[in-house]
Amino acid sequence: MADTASAPTRPTLDTVAVATGDPEREQPWSELGLKADEYDRIKEILGRRPTSSELAMYSVMWSEHCSYKSSKVHLRQFGEIPQETSAGKMLAGIGENAGVLDIGQGYAVTFKVESHNHPSYVEPYQGAATGVGGIVRDILAMGARPVAVMDPLRFGPLDAADTHRVLPGIVAGVGGYGNCLGLPNIGGEAVFDPTYLGNPLVNALCVGVLRHEDLHLAKASGVGNLVVLYGARTGGDGIGGVSVLASETFDETGPAKRPSVQVGDPFMEKLLIECTLELFHANVVAGIQDLGGAGLSCATSELASAGDGGMHVHLDKVPLRDSTLAPEEILMSESQERMMAVVEPADIDDFLAICAKWDVEAAVIGEVTDTGRLEIDWHGERVVDVPPRTVAHDGPVYERPFARPQWQDQLQADAAESLPRPSTGDELRATLLQLVASPNLCDKSWITDQYDRYVQGNTVLSQPDDSGMIRVDEETNLGVSVATDCNGRFAKLDPYAGAQLALAEAYRNVATGGATPLAVSDCLNFGSPEDPDVMWQFAEACRGLKDACLELGVPVTGGNVSLYNQTGETAILPTPVVAVLGVIEDVRRRTPSSFQGAGERIVLLGRTREELSGSEWAHVVHGHLGGLPPKVDLRAERGLARLLADLVGIATSAHDLSDGGLAQALAEATLVSGIGARVTLEGDAFLALFTESAARAIVTVPDYELDELAALCARHGVPMAEIGTTGGTALEVDGQFSVPLDELRAAWTATLPAALG
Known part of the structure; x- marks a missing residue:
């Protein structure tokens, strides 16, 4: 008889039946980032304790990065801004993967800026690269062809050792991924300040172009329609990923959690882009969602809750790179280059044939139901049975306490206007040379020369011009212009005015090129929401941005909030990065x-x-x-x-x-x-x-x-x-x-x- 005493034993699968019959089992809810009252709320929703797979889903979807639980109450005011613009209407706005705007001549443009800050500190190259990949898929999911990217970046002091660790990798990641995709990088920023030491900001923007009739939305409708996962296989990289990393502060000890950072493959993403665009052209996609933060947990719950409300998924049909992954790991994995589509049964053969043509693996993993439940099975046993909206949309909403910091008045009283100034011509000359050589004002070619700015042949303006500009139509020369800006020092002095100044500068930069500013996307980077000082900064910045958008007549189409950007007790400068997109009738006249x-x-x-x-x-x-x-x-x-x-x-x-x-x-x-x-x-x-x-x-x-x-x-x-x-x-x-x-x-x-x- 073989000796089996030392053979490893797999833990018993935690099914819905097991969870019902074993209500007192201890679960690692705290390690997954949930608070005690949040865990209690999950049990109240389900009427029992969650299975380990359900716990994984709720933990990533209720994270700060995915649920906006500390920022929702302040973001709602952006809905007060009229959606009509001077050049046309918004075709899709806040709540979709990206905002979509009518720019005339039957064209629409979509753009969005998001953060990948914490992963880029832990693993600079892959963190930045997958930040680019993720925002590109957001644009693709709207039915658009991605046409350009931008990268607003923030680093610690230029002479700091950790800046030398993260900056080259981040720049190489942004450039390497974008260059391999064949997307021009047409602008961005590189700003240095001591508060970003240990917490660099990597914000990524993408612009896409589509015809009005090509617009696609993220919803799973049509009972009996099939759920298809296509693209790269699911692996163990990015488990918890940005959803967990971006929901806590780093301590003083430095980088950790490398397995949480996704690993990108831009060549797979390029195939995915072309495959998806052909699927759209063939009209075989009824609904679509990219897989980014929270992976399958996000895609399944969001598609189901935005559609007919039900979905049944066979998790064991998900193609894996690592056969040892447990169900909860598969649900949490943020492996890159993946999309989820809803396909009518009559179209599935054509869908799979197009995927095969592009050498993109595809698997039917489920179907749309009318049960109002998200049901996920693992080898025939039920591991998830939840109302999908409770996962995707009805997470916690916190009204975090906030108050004007006690130190704000003293800070504002210490005006720079009283500092010693140069008075002679020689002193003015020396000041000019000192400033143009300073890290924030110096030539950024060391960075931008690593990016391809002109691939595709439609770049009209790029670094070092005030804005980036792309030709949309080769016959009429219709084009769009984009700029991103934020001065974190201004926002520290007065976050209300600082957010408005960020918008004003991006608005002005678009206008200098000859374009008419049209709409806004934002990436709001702040410290810990559990600090009332930080939450006051955040609330004031949101209020300032909303008021400025109303005054300038530009809507917020969507964006991103990144909180917990601090190391120990040191929060970053409040950094509400604002992107403005404008339209120009003829790029030849820029x-x-x-x-x-x-x-x-x-x-x-x-x-x-x-x-x-x-x-x-x-x-x-x-x-x-x-x-x-x-x-x-x-x-x-x-x-x-x-x-x-x-x-x-x-x-x-x-x-x-x-x-x-x-x-x-x-x-x-x-x-x-x-x-x-x-x-x-x-x-x-x-x-x-x-x-x-x-x-x-x-x-x-x-x-x-x-x-x-x-x-x-x-x-x-x-x-x-x-x-x-x-x-x-x-x-x-x-x-x-x-x-x-x-x-x-x-x-x-x-x-x-x-x-x-």
Whole structure:
């Protein structure tokens, strides 16, 4: 007889019947991130304790990342914003995988920005890569072809050892995945601040294009329709994944939980994209959902609750990379490159044939029912029997306590306007060179050169222009423009105004290229919601964003909330990243950001005030943060945007004024083009150069267009001041200093290569 004493024994399958008959079994609900009252609520919903598979589903779907349980009460106000826009209506909005907007000529565009912050700290390359993959599938699930990506990034100090660990991997992950997909990376940000040390922010945006009739929604309708899982096989990577990682703070000990980070395969994703688009074209998809955060737990429960309310799934039919996975692990796995479709039985052969053509594995794993239950079996035994809406939509809703921090008044009283300033021409020159070489203002080519910006041949504008622009239609040259922005220091000083300034800057950047701002997506990155100070910042930012969207007439189409972004007790700067999408009728008439020729007039648009608090000058020169951010004037922003639209074909260049003020805008406009400038500044030259007042831009026009520019400025109520002329090989401020472009470029370009190699 064989000796079986040491053979491993598998635990008894925890079925619904077992759970009913064994009500007192201890379960690891706390280890899975659930609170005691949440676990009690699950038992109340089910009338018994959950099975281990049900517990896994509820734990990931009720996580902060998936359920928005701390932010829902504040996000609801975005529904107060009218969904109609100046250029058309919203075809799909908040609650879908991504917002979809009518842009005319039968075209629609979809865009969204999401976070992959915690996974990118734990495993920088894969965390960032799968962040790109996930947002691309969100866009694909709406029926759109993904056409471009962007990457707003935040890091700790450039000279910190951990920044050197995470930054190269994150940039390589963003570039590697996007490049392999053949998607141009047309913009983003790279910002450095001590609060992001140990908690980098990796936000990923994708834009997609579709015809109106190609719109698809995430719902499982039609009793008897089949549920098909297709794409990559399910593995042990990403178990718990972003759904768990993003729902807790990191401690001081550094990276952990590597198995929780997903592993991406961009070549599989490329096949998945083309396969899915052909499935749409063949009209064999009745409903679709991508598999991202919470994996199968999310896809099954959301599709069922958004459709006829019932689904029966045979979990043992899921194709696996690891045959040892338990049912609860399969339900929690966030393995990448997977989609779930609802298919009518008459179409299943055609569906499977198209998948086979693209070498994409597909398996029928269930069917739509009218039971109102999500029922999941494992080898014929029931392991899940739940009302799907309780998993997907009816999770906890917390009204977290929040209050204005006691330290806020003191912070705002410590204004940067009282700091020592340069006064001589030599001091101004040295300040300019110090700022253009600073990590936040320096040339980012070390990063952006790792991205393919022009693949597909439809990129019109990209880094270092103010916005990214993509041609949508090759015959009419219809296009869209996108920009992302946020100054976390402004949001720390005043989160209400800081969120509005983030929106205003992205809105302005889209307008400088000649596009009409149309809609907003956001990625709200904050610290722990259990801290009343942080929740006050979050509540104020949401309120500010809603009020600004109402004033500017742009709806929020959707977005993402990322909380628990802090290490120990140190929360990140409140970072409400705002993406604005605009439409332009003819991309051939776009306005570039850099100077285009010598002998043209440089004109400053907007009102300049003494506003230095939160500025790059205060940050870089003095290491200071205090005071009040620049004044928000949304009426002025709207007038400036309309003026910039009217200046298409008149202005030869347009560059917004934001971080670094006029000095930085002039430096970038000259360095990118290689065309110098000479300017004459009225009053205090330091303030004129380095204040960061909003609702401003510089434009260049030929002499013969000055009168037309003046007339348009008067019509839109935008102050203008002619400040100089383009030309030469230096940036010269009359009566103060001159810097040869070669010297300026050396300072601007050296910083990242010197630090990163």
